[in-house]
Amino acid sequence: MFPFIIIGLVALLVLLFPYLLQKYRSARRKKIMSEPFPVIWISILESNISLYSKLPPEIQKTLHQYILVFLAEKKFEGCGGQDVSDEMRVTIAAQACLLLVNNPNPTFYPRLKTILVYPSAYKAKRNDGFGKIVTEEIARLGESWTRGDLVLAWDHAKHGAVEHMDGHNVVYHEFAHQLDQEDGEADGAPILKPGGYAIWVKVFQREYKKLLLALQHNLDHVIDEYGSVNPAEFFAVVTELFFERPWALKNKHPELYRVLEDYYGCDPVEWFD
Numbered sequence: 397m398f399p400f401i402i403i404g405l406v407a408l409l410v411l412l413f414p415y416l417l418q419k420y421r422s423a424r425r426k427k428i429m430s431e432p433f434p435v436i437w438i439s440i441l442e443s444n445i446s447l448y449s450k451l452p453p454e455i456q457k458t459l460h461q462y463i464l465v466f467l468a469e470k471k472f473e474g475c476g477g478q479d480v481s482d483e484m485r486v487t488i489a490a491q492a493c494l495l496l497v498n499n500p501n502p503t504f505y506p507r508l509k510t511i512l513v514y515p516s517a518y519k520a521k522r523n524d525g526f527g528k529i530v531t532e533e534i535a536r537l538g539e540s541w542t543r544g545d546l547v548l549a550w551d552h553a554k555h556g557a558v559e560h561m562d563g564h565n566v567v568y569h570e571f572a573h574q575l576d577q578e579d580g581e582a583d584g585a586p587i588l589k590p591g592g593y594a595i596w597v598k599v600f601q602r603e604y605k606k607l608l609l610a611l612q613h614n615l616d617h618v619i620d621e622y623g624s625v626n627p628a629e630f631f632a633v634v635t636e637l638f639f640e641r642p643w644a645l646k647n648k649h650p651e652l653y654r655v656l657e658d659y660y661g662c663d664p665v666e667w668f669d
């Protein structure tokens with residue numbers, strides 16, 4: 397009888413573990429969010445994140461809370477001789493959290509553990525498939541992986557935050573990949589609300605095909621051609637546009653804009669003059 401009770405208790409604990417972990421994590425995040433946001437970090441936001449001053453006060457407040465959680469949970473590592481400063485951590489965290497700021501229950505990029513920061517564009521090393529490590533010829537600005545890390549070139553990460561209306565932002569781009577990869581697949585569809593996939597797939601497939609056609613026939617397009625690489629890059633590229641040139645996306649691709657507006661829970665057009 398006794399062993400059965402032990403086995404029963406262990407099984408119950410195993411079943412309850414995800415629930416208890418979730419409870420613990422929520423309580424810890426709530427506590428972190430209640431901590432004061434350092435004044436010096438506000439100066440960093442004001443000087444580096446051009447969009448920050450345009451955000452409504454309640455969004456700024458949530459952004460502060462989410463940055464605190466993000467920085468408490470993620471590790472930063474400098475690469476290529478780069479030392480990681482508070483300016484880098486706050487500037488990157490702010491842009492990552494801006495994608496979450498209208499989500500009342502964000503998961504804070506659960507697969508991501510470490511952000512690797514290079515001073516500038518870097519050449520990645522990879523396995524050539526025969527066990528030999530080779531250095532790629534093309535320099536990269538960022539990468540996002542499902543295995544727990546994300547890579548950024550600091551000068552471009554900062555430039556994207558300062559120049560907030562040019563339609564390019566490597567931090568939004570790589571963190572959109574993290575959202576997409578949260579379910580383990582980089583397929584251009586993040587985890588959506590129940591019933592959200594049908595409209596997402598319909599609109600995204602149609603708009604992706606429209607971009608391919610526009611490129612094929614040399615037609616005007618507001619979506620960067622890098623979005624034509626595959627559906628995952630398309631989602632990352634339109635995320636950059638949604639937060640940096642929302643009026644252009646809304647004007648030319650109203651349905652795509654509406655789907656993104658529903659997903660990100662905001663209408664960034666309202667943040668711009």
Ligand SMILES: [Zn+2]
Nearest residue numbers: 569573629632
């Ligand atoms: Zn990409």
